[in-house]
Amino acid sequence: MTSQEYMDLTEQYVLHTYNRFPVVFEKGEGVYLTDVDGKEYLDFGAGIAVFALGYGNQAYNDALKAQIDKLIHTSNLFYNEPLPEAAAKLAKASGMDKVFFTNSGTEAIEGALKAARKYAYLKKNAPGKNAAGETSEANYEIIAMEHSFHGRSVGALSVTGNPHYQEAFRPLMGGVSFAKFNDLESVKAQITERTCAIILETVQGEGGIYPAEEDFLRGVRALCDENDILLILDEIQCGMGRTGSWFACQQYGVQPDIMTCAKALGCGVPVGAFLLNEKTARASLVPGDHGTTYGGNPFACAAVSKVFDLFEELHVVEHVQELTPYLEQQLDALAEKYDFLTARRGKGFMQGLLVEGRPVGEIVNRALENGLVVLSAEGNVLRLVPPLVIEKKDIDEMVVRLEASF
Numbered sequence: 001m002t003s004q005e006y007m008d009l010t011e012q013y014v015l016h017t018y019n020r021f022p023v024v025f026e027k028g029e030g031v032y033l034t035d036v037d038g039k040e041y042l043d044f045g046a047g048i049a050v051f052a053l054g055y056g057n058q059a060y061n062d063a064l065k066a067q068i069d070k071l072i073h074t075s076n077l078f079y080n081e082p083l084p085e086a087a088a089k090l091a092k093a094s095g096m097d098k099v100f101f102t103n104s105g106t107e108a109i110e111g112a113l114k115a116a117r118k119y120a121y122l123k124k125n126a127p128g129k130n131a132a133g134e135t136s137e138a139n140y141e142i143i144a145m146e147h148s149f150h151g152r153s154v155g156a157l158s159v160t161g162n163p164h165y166q167e168a169f170r171p172l173m174g175g176v177s178f179a180k181f182n183d184l185e186s187v188k189a190q191i192t193e194r195t196c197a198i199i200l201e202t203v204q205g206e207g208g209i210y211p212a213e214e215d216f217l218r219g220v221r222a223l224c225d226e227n228d229i230l231l232i233l234d235e236i237q238c239g240m241g242r243t244g245s246w247f248a249c250q251q252y253g254v255q256p257d258i259m260t261c262a263k264a265l266g267c268g269v270p271v272g273a274f275l276l277n278e279k280t281a282r283a284s285l286v287p288g289d290h291g292t293t294y295g296g297n298p299f300a301c302a303a304v305s306k307v308f309d310l311f312e313e314l315h316v317v318e319h320v321q322e323l324t325p326y327l328e329q330q331l332d333a334l335a336e337k338y339d340f341l342t343a344r345r346g347k348g349f350m351q352g353l354l355v356e357g358r359p360v361g362e363i364v365n366r367a368l369e370n371g372l373v374v375l376s377a378e379g380n381v382l383r384l385v386p387p388l389v390i391e392k393k394d395i396d397e398m399v400v401r402l403e404a405s406f
């Protein structure tokens with residue numbers, strides 16, 4: 001089939017929820033993708049911050065193939081080998097205590113919200129607290145941030161601060177209010193005696209690449225501690241080494257009560273997780289409260305486990321740290337050189353260039369024509385979330401192809 005035929009067939013049978021770029025990718029090697037016509041693209045999108053190891057990593061592929069031949073799925077009714085290995089590695093890297101594996105980031109958010117609500121419920125309804133047969137209304141309110149993104153299911157959408165995404169699907173989950181990101185007073189103003197959790201991305205991704213300011217994140221942590229509110233950090237996009245530490249919050253010295261993770265966690269195998277600290281895990285979800293048929297199956301966990309091994313072997317986190325100043329210099333130079341690039345924001349390999357006075361989509365399209373995959377965010381931000389294994393020469397080549405697209 002020709003690429004046009006693939007596109008036509010896609011539009012005929014696949015529900016049109018994406019305006020896709022007119023490219024049909026066939027394979028990947030390292031940090032390059034190849035389309036069905038043989039054209040190569042330098043990939044600074046990594047499947048939306050997913051393919052951290054680059055394409056065609058042989059050790060990763062071999063581990064998946066080996067697990068396929070052994071055992072793909074058994075359900076969560078039984079123990080298996082890869083699950084505890086993956087969970088232990090993720091807990092160690094994150095500093096969290098308990099892991100629940102999901103199939104996506106959105107589901108990780110759902111689980112995080114349920115865990116928080118159960119924790120709040122037990123505060124009011126622990127065994128022996130109320131008269132027999134009585135339940136007290138729990139603290140159910142959740143504070144989320146404007147311009148946040150947490151996913152598209154009803155729960156995740158309810159805490160996503162983008163009215164445009166929410167509009168057609170009301171009524172959503174109740175008890176959610178929105179505060180201004182990086183504005184501690186605004187968060188304080190939303191706290192009531194019914195607040196159960198505050199949820200935020202350590203670095204906002206879809207909302208336009210906004211890192212949390214240090215005072216803000218520490219301030220939110222302190223507010224949570226003072227009021228016995230749980231802090232949920234969504235590290236789905238900014239976690240797994242992307243910002244130069246295993247998880248972005250570690251650079252702030254802030255540990256959440258609940259963390260969510262996905263995207264690069266399986267490097268392409270669909271898997272996410274929510275993680276609880278000891279305090280939350282002790283008084284939260286128990287058998288019967290939450291479940292998933294696929295979540296954390298042997299295949300997904302073999303992927304997670306291998307991703308952690310390869311991150312260690314290839315020193316991926318250190319590599320991001322070392323190369324970040326160079327990437328930032330190159331992007332700063334572009335922002336200096338071109339009037340329509342008015343700012344650079346970001347952390348590590350999660351960078352955004354603010355574009356003013358021309359449509360970002362046009363630049364993204366031109367870049368594709370020039371063999372470069374870049375993404376946009378929040379309408380006017382050019383988003384760069386490359387594989388974490390890029391080298392200096394890839395950054396140089398990105399700059400050449402991007403400039404040709406201006």
Ligand SMILES: *Cc1c(COP(=O)(O)O)cnc(C)c1O
Binds near residue numbers: 105149236272
């Ligand atoms: C992508 C993303 C999600 C949703 O993850 P899916 O795997 O698409 O369900 C949630 N939160 C953040 C910060 C994300 O970037």
